[in-house]
Amino acid sequence: MLIPLLRKNSRSTLSAAALAIALSGIAGAAAAVQIVEGGDGSTIYAKLSKKEMTRLAVEHGRIASLRVREGELGIDADEDTGQVFLTVPDGASKPINGFLVTDNGNTYTLVLQIVDAPADSIIVKQPKARAGQARNDFKSTSYDKAIKRLVTLMANDELPDDVQVKQSGRKLDLWQEASMTLETQYFIGDMVGERYIVANVSQAAMVLDEREFYRKGVSVVALDQLNLAPGASTRLYVVREKAQNE
Numbered sequence: 166m167l168i169p170l171l172r173k174n175s176r177s178t179l180s181a182a183a184l185a186i187a188l189s190g191i192a193g194a195a196a197a198v199q200i201v202e203g204g205d206g207s208t209i210y211a212k213l214s215k216k217e218m219t220r221l222a223v224e225h226g227r228i229a230s231l232r233v234r235e236g237e238l239g240i241d242a243d244e245d246t247g248q249v250f251l252t253v254p255d256g257a258s259k260p261i262n263g264f265l266v267t268d269n270g271n272t273y274t275l276v277l278q279i280v281d282a283p284a285d286s287i288i289v290k291q292p293k294a295r296a297g298q299a300r301n302d303f304k305s306t307s308y309d310k311a312i313k314r315l316v317t318l319m320a321n322d323e324l325p326d327d328v329q330v331k332q333s334g335r336k337l338d339l340w341q342e343a344s345m346t347l348e349t350q351y352f353i354g355d356m357v358g359e360r361y362i363v364a365n366v367s368q369a370a371m372v373l374d375e376r377e378f379y380r381k382g383v384s385v386v387a388l389d390q391l392n393l394a395p396g397a398s399t400r401l402y403v404v405r406e407k408a409q410n411e
């Protein structure tokens with residue numbers, strides 16, 4: 166995949182079109198409250214505050230159970246409201262996988278990314294079933310599994326034999342204040358996972374926002390760190406659809 170280099174621009178004046186071309190399909194969203202929607206069997210991607218509590222709740226429902234590996238999360242369940250409050254152990258940084266079951270029987274796979282951000286809330290919205298729609302769709306399930314696997318592979322530096330992996334090292338100049346390097350690409354079916362390094366090359370602290378990497382065709386964007394001191398860097402994970410020429 167060819168990613169054109171950008172000329173250096175001020176962060177405040179970088180055009181949306183130039184950014185879209187440079188990132189070749191990076192997308193994301195950030196909000197004070199994370200609202201995620203999915204039916205039974207789907208995968209939910211959300212963020213956990215590294216230092217503060219994160220509230221996990223079900224819209225118009227309750228959490229029946231939440232299962233993660235022992236020691237990966239601190240879980241404080243509120244039996245009166247049916248929500249839970251999550252805390253991250255000191256030193257944890259890799260994504261946390263788990264399973265959430267709601268009071269109406271829906272089961273979700275959780276992929277929780279640890280970020281340096283304030284306290285937040287994750288609200289699971291359960292859509293109403295459409296007439297004639299199968300409860301479990303094979304295509305959607307396979308799609309979710311591929312995304313989950315790509316995120317896990319990139320975060321854990323895994324190089325499995327059954328996945329095509331390309332090392333890149335291509336550098337992109339986004340802003341005068343930041344540099345970006347495409348490290349590795351992972352190919353699974355029609356999906357591509359890309360791992361970047363974003364570095365603060367300025368003399369001032371920088372706050373990253375995933376909306377700065379928005380473009381159509383991307384399923385997941387995750388940053389290890391949102392706040393970068395001068396000279397600091399962070400990993401950026403992107404999962405997108407494979408282009409026709411790839």
